[in-house]
Amino acid sequence: MTPPVRVSVIGIGCGSPDHLTLQAVRALGSLDVVVLTDKRRGDDPLVHVRERMLAEHVAGVQTVVVHDPPRERRAEHVGDQRSYERAVEDWHDARASAYADALAPYRGRQVGFLVWGDPAFYDSTLRILGRVAAAGLPLDIEVVPGVSAVQLLAARHRLVLNDIGAPITVTTGRRLAEEADRGTDNIVVMLNRSLDAVELGDDWHIWWGANLGTAHESLLSGDLRTTAPQIDGERNRVRAAAGWVMDVYLLRRRA
Ligand SMILES: C[S@@+](CC[C@H](N)C(=O)[O-])C[C@H]1O[C@@H](n2cnc3c(N)ncnc32)[C@H](O)[C@@H]1O
Structure with missing residues (x-):
């Protein structure tokens, strides 16, 4: 055979x-x-x-x-x-x-x-x-198995992705809005063509990272509304410098 x-x-x-x-x-x-x-x-x-x-x-x-x-x-x-x-x-x-x-x-x-x-x-x-x-x-x-972007994001921001005993949702930029509408409040977002999170409103904190683990790594975190414009600028800057950009972020709804 x-x-x-x-x-x-x-x-x-x-x-x-x-x-x-x-x-x-x-x-x-x-x-x-x-x-x-x-x-x-x-x-x-x-x-x-x-x-x-x-x-x-x-x-x-x-x-x-x-x-x-x-x-x-x-x-x-x-x-x-x-x-x-x-x-x-x-x-x-x-x-x-x-x-x-x-x-x-x-x-x-x-x-x-x-x-x-x-x-x-x-x-x-x-x-x-x-x-x-x-x-x-x-x-x-x-x-x-390999080291995922999700793990790198958590390590770089020194984060535990879940609240004590609570779930983590991992989804795509495309499906973020429906996840947030459903009431999910701790969301890792991958496969982003732009920062889809800007649509979400005021109650969120974001921990963001692009090109993690490379010479062009970029990290930002803060209140979503005020940090989003900086993230947009960084995405463009990293893409121009590295020739590619991939980013991942954690969003957490404020209590
Ligand atoms: C097709 S998925 C592959 C994910 C990969 N299998 C993993 O375990 O991370 C590509 C997405 O992963 C994320 N990603 C991959 N590499 C990354 C990096 N170096 N920095 C930030 N995000 C990254 C981005 O959200 C990107 O859109």
Whole structure:
């Protein structure tokens, strides 16, 4: 029987080489090949971060670059939740077929995917590999956890994310307003295209961080209403300086 492709899905932290765990470094050392997903057709700064990491720990390892299939983002096609989910489904199908093509030659070999942060937070690699396997390519998958942006945010602001015995909600900028309307009062927000929190009104405190763990890291905290304009300015400044910006924040409703 032909053996499965052995796949390591490795959380690599959010940009700092210091946040690669020892387990991740060991896993990198066992790879025959690494699949890198390029979202910008040859000029993806996050691919360059991964390449630097590989050069430091496993110089010379073979890499296969998969160009990310285009994703529908036009507001008129993804405005409501259903059409958004359908657009993501289509994109995942296309990605699964690109991953299947990249993986098929490596049966019996060890292939790595370097996942930003931790594979369990807003990352589709495991879901897409699930589709690849369901479509008929046998995979043997191991997951190596990584340091997530959520943990970095908490560490940088010296925060415990939950109040004593209380829940934490983690959601996206897109769904923040509905979460706040529902009365949720302790919310970590990821995947932001802008500072969606500005819509929320006066009763909130924000702890914000961008490009955490990198040379362009930026942190701000304070009353939401007064801090929001500063955050907007910082987002633009960081994007211009680093070539990319990713930010995450905790919002807590004041008692
Ligand atoms: C596609 S999700 C991936 C999350 C990742 N798997 C994790 O565990 O953090 C990308 C989002 O994570 C957050 N993020 C990732 N890296 C970050 C960083 N270095 N600084 C701040 N936020 C970051 C941002 O909210 C960004 O929009």
